[in-house]
Amino acid sequence: MTLYLVLLLPFVGALGAGLLRATARNVEAWLAGAVAISCAAILATYYPDMLAGRVVQVAVDWLPQYGLTFGLRLDGYAWMFAMLVTVIGALVVVYARYYMSPADPVPRFFSFLLAFMGSMLGVVLSGNLIQLVMFWELTSFTSFVLIAYWYHRTDARAGARMALTVTAAGGMCLLAGVLMMGHIAGSYDLDRVLAAADTIRAHSLYPWLLTMVLLGAFTKSAQFPFHFWLPRAMAAPTPVSSYLHSATMVKAGVFLLARLWPVLSGTDLWFAIVCSAGLASLLVGAYAATFQRDMKGVLAYSTISHLGLITLLLGMNSTLALVAAVFHMLNHATFKASLFMAAGIVDHETGTRDLKRLGGLYHAMPITATLAMVAAAAMAGVPLLNGFLSKEMFFAETMFAGEALWLRILLPATAILAGMFSVAYSARLIRQVFLGTAPGELPRTPHEPTRWMLLPSATLVLLCLLVGVLPGRTIGPVLDLATRAILSDGRMPVYSLKVWHGLNMPLLMSAAAFIGGLAIHAWMTHLGHPEGVLKPLFRRFDGKRAFSVLQVRLIRGATRLVNGISSTRLQTQLALIVVAVITAAAVATLGRLNLDLTTDLAQIDPAFALLWVVGGACAIGAALQAKFHRLAALIMVGCAGLVTSLTFAWFSAPDLALTQVSVEVVTTVLLLLGLRWMPKRLAMDLKNRDTARARARRVRDATLAIVAGVGMAVLAYVVLTQPAGPGIRDFIVKNALPGGGGHNIVNVILVDFRGFDTFGEITVVGIVALTIYKLLRRFRPAPEVMASSGQKRDPGRELPDPRDAVPKGVMLVPAIIGRLLLPMAGVVSVFFLLRGHNAPGGGFVGGLVMATGFIAQYLVNGTLWVESRLRIHPQYWIGGGLLCAAGAGCLAWFASLPYMSAIVWEPKLPLLGKLHLSSVLVFDLGVYLLVVGTTTLMLIALAHQSLRSHRRVAEAEELTSVRMVR
Amino acid sequence: MELIYSLAVGIFCACGVWLLLRPRTFQVILGLALLSYATNLFIFAMGRLTLDRPPLIDPNVVADASLYDDPIPQALVLTAIVIGFATTALFLVMLIASRGFTGTDHVDGVEKDE
Structure with missing residues (x-):
């Protein structure tokens, strides 16, 4: 049951953080940090279970009539991801404490951050697919509010909107896919779905559900052609970018692909779609990252590229590639989060992130520079760092993924190309920011930040090093239990995590990527303005522009449609409603009305008839006088109300009569109070009262009114002259005294x-x-x-x-x-x-x-x-x-x-x-x-x-x- | 009786619809009042018209539905009357607020030719 705490604590913490004072920065940070660390600690206690290969499950009924349970399911893979979310979460909290300015409303920040942590843990730990989609959408939402944290900025609002539109639309697709999957498997329970893998793949709906699930995963993980929202999301505060948009949330897409890998993969369709999306993102992201001016822009495009790499690995239908994918998820999270933190430190200390204005920061902040260099080296895949290991595995896999010859050439070639770009942008980032000299004056004089701000970044960099040098001792067991949990059916491949595998193809490919990358970098430096040369080539891939164009067209089309079929004028709208109601009633009743007008006139009580002569006269009088003699019309409406009330009393409804009379009193007082605020109106003031148009409109309205009135009268008469059906009155009358007392x-x-x-x-x-x-x-x-x-x-x-x-x-x-x-x-x-x-x-x-x-x-x-x-x-x-x-x-x-x-x-x-x-x-x-x-x-x-x-x-x-x- | 009752519903309805389609806010509010009378009377009529049989149980007689007027439409209309009052009040406030902001009592907030 302690597993529930892991999910509950962040949300409770979010609530608590939101209620704290705006100035309580330390309390906020302590609270958020404590939540993250407690969650990690609880998760750590499950490590022996994970090692033993057990799956921890807890569930309560959610909607039992639909077979839905609210269940948590912790296996090795979920454990690894949950640890990633909580540990990086704790580091980000420490970082954010020093990053956020005292002027920012900090409670909101930590509250949203914790809510995100809870949502992400919900995605990771869900034992039920519907529940997973629910938390998935929650992460989209919390990401939206976090991107828009500085909502006074236009770019933050626009970026947040775009991210939400893309990811939430993807979430909808995912829901559709999950519903189909559950339909085929007969349950939304993850275990049952995993067990029904063969049935799902053989089902005729498989192409549809695959497309839908992939749309969800690709939008979330910013895969081509939906990648454009991620760079725009960089308007978020840097801790958010570091946490959500590099380490965790964008990983949700690839997380899901790996989670459902045993169910969905193994087909040619999977290979074709997933590999092409991954390949395109890998190349486009790496290429675009080489000419960004914003430090965070470089990192965002690089994230797209690395997520593309993971997607590509997942698409290869090979268990060994799956291991590499999971490994790279971990590696990328560590080095990219620490790089974002470094970018935030640079921004914080110098006041800019513009690569053109920065330079020579190594002298001012050597520790930051060293950390960033090591992390960037891991990103580029330098040996003895974690990025190198997974990249080697990736290179190795590209050679065996395809069966056709062109694939066997294309995949390794593009992998090397992307590797070159990756080296190039890493080198450019480090050289422009930390080496050389600054071209001009910086907004602030840079100096090393406080130790606490460096600590999270340093921790991550240390992890990069440890994993890079001693992979088997450090990350080996975790990776093993994670992949074992995904491939529960004993298809576990044989692999070895070693730094030195001997002189082989992947190593040669790495070397080629390095030399090529440095050459590209030198060429770009020689050109001076890389974006001027490279950017034009990039226009074709501009999903951002396509998004805006689509949005504008949609809004324009909708406006045109609304203008075409409706009116902003209330009178027209009301007339249309009246016409629609009359038509609907006519269609439903015409030809089926049993109108029997042979009424016995002797039955009519003359007093009642007289009452309604007065009532009818009052109503007609009010209708005619409401414009120029408001008080008179109001009195007549009141009179009509009294007649209604008497009618209720007449026909055995004393309660209604009483209520109507007392409501009549207060309504009249109310309207009398309102009269004072009406403009004076006299009949002779109006010039255009008798134009042809005005007269035509009055004729139209009168016709509508008369048709409506006659219709209502006929309907009422037909109902009244027919005996009442049984209904539920018997039950009510019989039970009122014994049951209701x-x-x-x-x-x-x-x-x-x-x-x-x-x-x-x-x-x-x-x-x-x-x-x-x-x-x-x-x-x-x-x-x-x-x-x-x-x-x-x-x-x-x-x-x-x-x-x-x-x-x-x-x-x-x-x-x-x-x-x-x-x-x-x-x-x-x-x-x-x-x-x-x-x-x-x-x-x-x-x-x-x-x-x-x-x-x-x-x-x-x-x-x-x-x-x-x-x-x-x-x-x-x-x-x-x-x-x-x-x-x-x-x-x-x-x-x-x-x-x-x-x-x-x-x-x-x-x-x-x-x-x-x-x-x-x-x-x-x-x-x-x-x-x-x-x-x-x-x-x-x-x-x-x-x-x-x-x-x-x-x-x-x-x-x-x-x-x-x- | 049924004939008079139906005519009454019809007249209220016609006057209500006519006022509803007028250009001045005060006309519309009176129109809604008349229309709600008509609707309430119509719903009430679904229980048919009975004289001298209010739905008050006489404990000395065995409870039987034929002894009383149908209480269900009555209960529905009772709540409708109260809700109708609340919406009328809300509409009135919108009306005078719109008059204050726009300077006119035209339903569209803009003075047009009738």
């Missing part, structure tokens, strides 16, 4: 049967109220509305003075009555709340009544007067209500019942007798509190708008020492 079925549905739904709904209402509050804080009213404020012009209608005991003037009598109203409203609302379970009422109605009581105080006394005496704090009501409702749901857990089950408690009390207490009452109380809070908050926030820049506000604030909502 309430007589009011509607309330039982709301607080019990569909309690979770109601909980969601009140959450939405609470969010809306807070949104309104927040929106109004930034609100600036139109100037002419403020200027024409009636209260300012008429001194007799001043706002009530908060210091008066009762408001003076015309509002005196309403104020007294209103004040008496508040306790009564409180009693009535609690009455509705308490009886809601058994009789019409409930939390919604009660809450609205209480809110109306509060609003009445504001209406008659004025905002300032009320708030200098009564602070309602609606936000607390909202929060309390949500807590209450959610808590009531949790009560069920104490009775070991599912969330939101009703619990009944019937204690016998002296005096009071038997009481019926139910957790749904607590739930309904939550609804009540929330409704009070939201309604009051909305209306108060709106009412406060009238107080902007009013002189009395300051007085009231002084008086109450409470800041008014502004």
Whole structure:
């Protein structure tokens, strides 16, 4: 189980680091370092298991209905990679502590770095392919936020976007491939997939799934033609480049290829695709690295080239090549991470990474220079360093990979060519930065950095040396157990890790690469401006340009499409929606409507008919008057609402009638408050009201409205004249009392049967109220509305003075009555709340009544007067209500019942007798509190708008020492 | 009764759609109010129209669905009314904020010819 800790610690650490103060650099670094080292230590305890060839597995059910488990699987290969991730992670943390400037927001950095470490460990340790893809995408995401760490820089943002687009798109492809693989193997479990290797290779979907998996791996490992994102990702802070974009994340692609090597390799298709991608990346990367001006640019292209080398080895379908590939993954991680660190030190101490401006740094910083030289030598493949060993193995493999003659010539030839370039750019990097003299003044006077900044780089360089001199003693066992874990079926090849194999072909090829590389370097130095000569050749491979062109075309095409089929005008959009709805309804119902108009007129209640004459007249009146007579239209809509409410009451829905009436009150007050901010409009002001176009538009809208109305009427009539189907009402009615314990079925549905739904709904209402509050804080009213404020012009209608005991003037009598109203409203609302379970009422109605009581105080006394005496704090009501409702749901857990089950408690009390207490009452109380809070908050926030820049506000604030909502 | 009820739904719906398609924000908000009445009445009608049978259980009688009006549409409409209030409030705030920022109450935030 300690294996879970390896995955958990980084994420917990990320959370913790994110919460620390921005100035706590040391604490951050200690935390991150401790996490990395603990993970490495835990992993180290598994070494005996690994040596014994055991596979450590832990799993918990994730989505058992889909056969998914969340499992970790540690074998030798995963162990090796996890060690790489944690150990280099620890070194990078030390380095980053001294690299990051105090002005940078360090918590964010370490938090993201740890999150990345966790994601990468997740990829490495996943025992399940879906889970692997999930962590894979997490690494893409954390890489995105880390590249964009300095998000004020355009290049960082653009680079991060490009990296995310490419790698996340690749992740999608990988998911598709993995799904196909799981489909064929019958499980997503890695062991089962590995066991089904032959079936998968023989399956007709194999070419597809292979392409998809390879797309994922190639985008992640920056393989040609998807390599272009990696150089752009160099906008990240150097510790990130060193960790993610050389040592670990970009290795995820080749990691996966090796992990699935027993399943996917061995076919001609694999050989063709993987080898060509690897070969192209190897050459293109090495070539491009020779003429970069940026130190990190050189290293980025060199990384592409080395990853290409690994890919090429993996594509060769030979177990010996696989060993070489795994070996090179380790070697490349050590020397490249240390080179990036050196580049970061140079940047940190001199203020530039431009090869043209740098030079002669050996004198200023000899230790850094020595370390960089040794690492660069390893990169170039100098003997007695680790890079040499894997490169020898690579050269040896190229000679036997292909069967055709042209392959036997092409592969070794390109390998030598790439080796030459590799020597050339390594030599150029060292010569330009550390040797010779600087061409001009540097931004900063260089000197050796602190010892702690050198330590990580030095450790890695020491590893390069140790592995290079004593490969068999140092890296031998690890490499052995890693490859043994991949090739679990005893296909382990015989190889020997030795520095001296005698005078053979690979050694000759190495020698050729050296001489050639130095010659290229000399030639380039002679030319002076290598990029001027070499770069033009490179245009053809410019994936970056292709990416931008594709992006621009996509956006342009999408814009054209959107412009073509839609409109930015709301009226057009709404008209289209109405047309679409009418069409959909017509298609679904036409010809199937059983319209029977033989209604018995005697059945019609004249009172009901009269009610709806009024209702219909109000609706039509509102429709006609809403433009020029807003108040009249508002009153008529309110009237229509009342008629609706009466209709509910008429047809046996007392709860609906109550809710509708109380909502009607608050809605009307709300809209009245809004009226103040509308511009004045008079019919005669409009000149173009009677143009032909305007008339045509009105005819169109009227037609749409009438068609919609007739359609709805017909639909309603057809439904109403047919008997109701069985539905679930029987169940609900039968269970309401025995199961829900309430007589009011509607309330039982709301607080019990569909309690979770109601909980969601009140959450939405609470969010809306807070949104309104927040929106109004930034609100600036139109100037002419403020200027024409009636209260300012008429001194007799001043706002009530908060210091008066009762408001003076015309509002005196309403104020007294209103004040008496508040306790009564409180009693009535609690009455509705308490009886809601058994009789019409409930939390919604009660809450609205209480809110109306509060609003009445504001209406008659004025905002300032009320708030200098009564602070309602609606936000607390909202929060309390949500807590209450959610808590009531949790009560069920104490009775070991599912969330939101009703619990009944019937204690016998002296005096009071038997009481019926139910957790749904607590739930309904939550609804009540929330409704009070939201309604009051909305209306108060709106009412406060009238107080902007009013002189009395300051007085009231002084008086109450409470800041008014502004 | 069914005829009147259906006509009522139809008239509310027609007036709501007409106002919804108008160019001024206040018209649209009233239109949405009318349209939501129509929708609520329509959903409520799915339980059919019954007189004097509110869904309040009488403990002295064996519970039977035919004794009461269908409670499910009622419960759905009840939550719809409250949500409708919240969205109306949100829309109103958007409306006056848009008026403050753009200086017009046209739905597109730009004054056009009608």
